[in-house]
Amino acid sequence: MVLDTIAFALLAVVLVGSSLGAVTVRDVWHAALLLGVSLVTVAALYVTLAAELLAAIQVLVYVGGVLILITFAVMLTRRAEDEEEVSA
Amino acid sequence: MTVPVEWYLVLSAAVFCIGIFGILTRRNALIFLISVELMLNAANINLVAFSHFYGNATGQVFALFTIGLAAAEVAIGIGIILVLTRNFGEADVTLPTEMRW
Amino acid sequence: MIIEALLAVTLLGGIAVLLAPDRLAGKLAFGISLGPLLGGLWMFWQFDGSGNLMFDSAAKSFESSLSGTTLLSMGPWDVQWLAAVDGISLPLVVLSTILTTLAIVSAWTPIDERQSQFYALVLFMEAALIGVFTALDFFVWFVFWEGVLVPMVLLIGVWGGPRRKYAAIKFLVYTNVASAVLFVGFLGLLAGLDGTITSFALPEISQAIHAGELQGVGPFSPEELATVSFFAMFAGFAVKVPIVPVHTWLPDAHVEAPTPVSVLLAGVLLKMGTYALLRFNFTMLPEVAMANAELIAAIAVISILYGAMLALAQRDLKRIVAYSSVSSMGYVILGLVAFTVYGVGGATFQMLSHGLISGLLFMTVGVIYNTTHTRMVGDMSGLADRMPVASWVFVAGAFGYMGLPLMSGFAAELFVFIGAFGAEGLQYSPIFTALGMFGIVIVAGYLLSAMQKSLFGPFRLETDYEIGRAPFHDVAPLFVLLGLIVLLGVAPDVVFDMVESATQPIVDAAAENGGGA
């Protein structure tokens, strides 16, 4: 009972915190990492809601797929930025 | 279920708002994407929570679709962002303003 | 079938002309236009109908077996093909065909580029005009009504004068706004007849309204609905007529349009407005018209006098004739609101008469312009010296406009005045009429001044070529028109008999519904 509540509260705090972090940190790379944190937190939240399968898929698809895509994109776009910085 | 379902509602709303906040405040296209992902997740939290609440699987199934489509969206989005970077040199969404008015 | 045949011949002829080479287009269009012309005259000859189509009592003429065919079903409503003529519409059909043929002939000289397109558009417009005057289903009618607009705006826009672009867009948007307003007005009536009618046939709608079937819609009581619809439609048609203060498209359009188009614009298009006013407002909702008779009469009188004053201030011959149309159309309104046989019949007669006379004047100005390349009164002087035929025809037309007896203008104006003077439903009718009649003095003022300055006096015009007589095909149409004007002036009964028979039911209905008389 209390445990559930505590777990929810904990997860909520982490989720909100990491989400806020994801949209506020300067560096895109950090933002992507923080997004990963919040996605995992959501997966954990699913577990508390008895949606284990969904949680697994969340981790697989989101963290495994989306995050990697984003990471990839960060690398690609950052390189372009860096080049510009160098040239500038 | 001991945690009141409204709490999930509030939590998801918070995440949703954070997503909107991100979209409004950041100019980087990737952050934009990240924010959208957060909003989609907020929806999913709702769906899963109420799926649990109502005891039917509908919400969960739908959440599954959402995850899938979110992934596809990111894929397309990143493609576009890459083209954007190629054409405009930066992944800044405020950069392309040639078409206006 | 004759009506359908006229439409088909004109439309297909238009397409044929469109495909014809430029150098043949004018002659070909003339040949094709003889078809509807002869058809129209044959109808006029054979006309055996009586009464007004909007009433049960009408004996329909030339209604074909196609009439009543359902074209579309819109939920519970049917759009039908309904076409017939009565004593009001048949003369207008004939007028349209006559003026179109003459306009085509008069276009031979001035129109020298994109000829096949020009003549094709004229024929398309003729088809739409015939449609407007014969269709009895609202939607078919409205299709034709707007169908006139499209060729006309292109004719002005492509072949017009220096400010044609401005004139065309102004005409287009202005009249289209008007159409929108009248459309809403009419839809209001339809909404009020919800459940009563099953088609958009105008006679059915009119009879339903007369039978008191109109119900309130939304916040409006039946009476309010009738009033609102009446004025919405009135405003819409007023633009087409045009009535002051919604007349300002007219001078621009007239002045910029090429001569043949001006002829059609003044000769027939303006009649669409008055015809529609008669068919819709004054036939369907006579009680509203009578309840607001003084207001409408005041508008008419203002149109007459104000339009005449504007004409007085102009220096461009075409503009003078254009503004005089505003004035002349005021008489039509004055006649309509009188709700007497002479008033309404005279209004119809004035439509015909004005069509012929203004057509004649525009054509004459065109002939003069073709030769002199100016229309400004101050630029020329003593033109009668070099162009006697055109000048004296202009004189004849001008006197027709001034209401010289034994020409159609006098007959028309006299009928209107007689009709309006003793109108029972119109308070102070003698005063309104007398005020309106003062227009005949002002019209004489500006036309005589214009003639004195431009046609008479010593010849003076700076040109680097010899001013000579106009070619035969330029002046021939003038004499046809002049002949018709005199014919109608000497023997108005030729037309007025059928007009009267179509007018009487309106007057009777007004007397019953409006409680006047």
Place this chain on the structure above:
Amino acid sequence: MVNAFDLVWLIAALPFLSFVVSVTVGRWLPKEGALPGIAATAGSLALSLWAFLTVRSSGAHYENELYTWIDAGGFELTFGVLVDPLSSMMLVLVSLVAFLVHVFSMGYMNDDELHREKGGFPRYYAGLGLFSASMLAFVFSSNLLMAFMFFELVGLCSWILIGFWFREEAPPSAAKKAFLVTRFGDYFFLVGVVGILVTFGTSGFADGGFPQIASHFLETGEGADHIWVPGDLDTQTWFSILGLLVLGGVIGKSAQFPLHTWLPDAMEGPTPVSALIHAATMVAAGVYLVARMFGFYAGLPTVLAIIAFIGGFTALFAASMGVVKDDIKQVLAYSTISQYGYMMLALGVGGYVAASFHLLNHAFFKALLFLGAGAVIVATHHHQDMWKLGGLKREMPVTYYTFLAGSLALAGIVPFSGFWSKDEVLYDALLIGLEQPLFLAAYAMGLLAVFLTGFYTFRMVFLTFHGEPRSEHAEHPEPLRWNTKGPLAVLGVLATVTGLLNMKPVAELIGNHDILYLENWLDSGTAANGGEWMGSLTYHHYGHLVHEVAGLHEGSPPPSAELAPIVFGAISLSLALGGALLAKSIYDVPEPERMTDRLGPVGRVVQRNYYLDEFQVWLATGVTEPVARASNTFDQGIIDGAVNATSSVSLFSGERVRRIQSGAVTNYVLVIVMSLIVFVVAVGIVGGWFL
């Protein structure tokens, strides 16, 4: 057996035919249209005489519908023929003068090589033909509407003929002025016609016509059901309004004050035209019209008073201007106005016979004077200024003596025709005037005008024909041919003798009323067959109406009843003679002087026609034109401005609205989110979600 009456329509149709001939093939004919015109008017004259004699012999009157113009809505408008003593007399008069003028025109126009109008003569004769046709049709009109229509047509012909020399500046302008001023009067006329049609349902003159209905109602109060009166107006007042409205046309056409200004300008037209149209016939149309529908006016005292006063005033007013004119045609023009004033005065006092009499006489002597002036003009190569003439008596004896006959008639010198009719007019006016002071004022003005008439007439005669020639042209005038002299001679005889038709003073003196041929003629309806309805068109009937219905009683008889006409005839004769003698003393000298300069400012005012022309020009150009221009500015600026402003505002707001599309996607998102929030809040508050 062909009845003369059945051919009356031909009287108008023949000149119309000549009009058609002139227009179509005139230019290829010898004399370019003159001959068909002469033939047609001769035919008309013959037919008119035949009709006149038929009326005389049978005492019959004839009314017939020729053609139904329109028949709708409860009443029909027709063209018809009404032949009675008045119209048959007028037909003869008009066709005679028209015939003579056609003949004269050959001399005046065709023979004048100097002022040949290339290709213009067919137009000239077409105009004359159309005019004759219209005027004759006007005369035999059986109803007011038809009369109005031909009234307008003669106006058109007047316009065409005044502006005949359209290549010059002045004639077209004068033509415009003439048409416009008469049009102004005709406007009231038309309102009146329409009003009469609506009021009575008919505009017929004769049996069952509106004069009969009106007088019957005024007399007995019967028949009100068939009379439409607007609102709660008093019926008699309404009749008076209608009468005044019709009078508007009369004032315009007969050149009465204040619409007389066009007539002097109309002298720009060829002189035969002036003779025919602007002296003898068309200008008479107004007076004739009042006489024609006198049954209507006779019962309306107010209208009669106005007619009389306008007439008297015009007579004096125009005469005063005639005194100072230098142009021979101008003098004649003002004298014409003045003489028509007398006729109006006569009608206003119920002097139906006197008016008709003066109309008849005036037509002859004024046509004569104009033709004489025309002869002078053509002989001296178009010199009209009397100060450039003089001494023509010797070179042009025929012209001089006929002109003198006309002048004596005009001045009212016994026994020439003018004396008799003018005297009768004044006598009638005096009789009514003794009762009603307003009429007495009209009489006084008329009487004073007699003196002026004598003066200006002989001033004209002396300046033109007496003394020494004052210019090259006057010294050697061109010889004239028969076609000028013939008409002059005919008219000269007529001007001398027509006065014998109605010598009222003589009749009173000898007590034999049988010699009042004209009066008996105009009263012959009752006398001849006593037909019921014809009573309504007789002098007798009119007199009855004037006295009984309008209440204009003749004043107490003058001191010596038997002598009265003679006495007052003597008074006016002596005034005329006085004027003539004064003229002789001043102008019948070898070196006459311009006296107008001595009149000082008054003279200038008179010479400028009391600035009435200026006033009317000011009305047209100083008032109407600025109003028109202001309307135009208003139209272009405000009304069209509003239209253009609508489009400008639309486009401007479009220009503004599209600026929210800033191009930056973050702004888009911001707007979307904000509007979403607004929606949520708004709908939430309205829907009560937060409760």
Place this chain on the structure above:
Amino acid sequence: MALDTLGGEDWFLHLAPALVMIATALALFGVDALDPDSTNHRAVFGVTLAGTLAALGSAIALLFGMGPELGTTLFSDQLVADEASLLFTLIVTSVTSLVVLGSYDYLEDLPDKGEFYSLLLLAATGMVLMAHANSLATVFVALELASLPSYALVSFLTDNRGSVEGGLKYFLIGALSSAVFVYGISLVYAATGSLLLSDVGTAVTEGVDQTGVLGLGVLLMVAGFGFKIASVPFHFWAPDAYEGAPAPISGFVSSASKAAGFLIAFRVFTTAFPLGAMQDAGIDWVFVFGVLAVLTMLLGNLAAATQDEVKRMLAYSSIAHAGYVLIALAALKSGGAHNDWVLAGGMLHLFVYGFMNTGAFLFVALAEHWDVGRTFEDYAGLGEEAPVASAAVTVLLFSLAGLPVGGGFWSKFMLFGGAIQNGFWWFAAIGLAASALSLFYYWRLIRALWIDQPTDGGHELDGTPTGLYVAVLVAALVTVGLLVGVGPVAEVAFDAAGNLVG
């Protein structure tokens, strides 16, 4: 379980158009994969055209009752096959056919032709599925299926900054909107516990506890739809995307995608959120749509009136037309006698609009093909040089303005007439005023074509792109044909609308 009862009776027949298109898209990948380096344009084009025409034909056949009976649900009520879905399938497949026809010449010199066509077909499939969607889940999935290829198609010209910019904006706003939309769905689910439209409707009718949650959800869904149909204020992507996209794609997105978006809006709001119950609950979506309609009509027309570029003018005009169609939702009335009329008017307008608008954009494609230029001035004199196409587009433009030269007149009449019948005369008034204004800017193009003199002596028009010509002509002919032949379509629309508003 037999194949034909997998999702319901005859499901593959019901879904034949969609299936044909998916199959064609897959076949395209196959054809393209055979030799990726040198795509055989004719073959790819032929396959695509055959596929879309087959889909179109099957839709027509189904509509004429040659297939299974309509009005059934498939896959456990997830999809529905009724007149409405068929009508919109017809719209989508027609538009797709026209666009495919027009694309042949447009793509002549561009790479990745196979991808283009397959994306087009997939997007079209998504739109057809939108027409069939019967649950919020399928609505969302179909919506995304339609949107994702569209993003790619808009930014298809990867070297063209405009195309990329348009695609980016389309994508970003689209992503946001789909997130908002799905969040709205989740809230509706939270309030009602169901995603099936009918079940949601039942739950709403029975009353929900959480009015605020439901209301918020509904409004968020409105925003999602608003994005799809480019309604003000969710329209911002539209002008930029339409302007930047390849012209055939602009036509495709602004016609087909909009139509599909409208249909699910019609379906969702009439079925899942019954007006009476919602208004009782204080969620007056009709009012919201009313505001949207007025804003959209006004802003769309006003902004279009002042554009300098033809394509952007058409883009704004397409927004304006969304405003007219929104009246179909805004003029519904609880218990209104003429709800079917109003709704049918919207459907009919979308149908006619599909042809008019696609035709107009394809004309722009023609101009782009000829390198005519972008602004009105650049188009000057085209009427003389390409009279047939210009005449066709003249008819289309007049019809867009609502003049009775084409079917646009009837559909506008139905919309405004229905609004008046239901008592919302002010919509009709605003709509007609806006239409009148629209005539102004459509006229500018007509004027440019026929009246204005070309500034630099005319254009060099190389070649006659047959496909584009045929497409523009067909669009014009159908539009004109609908003037007299709108009857059957109107009947279907009435039936479809009747099914929705009952």
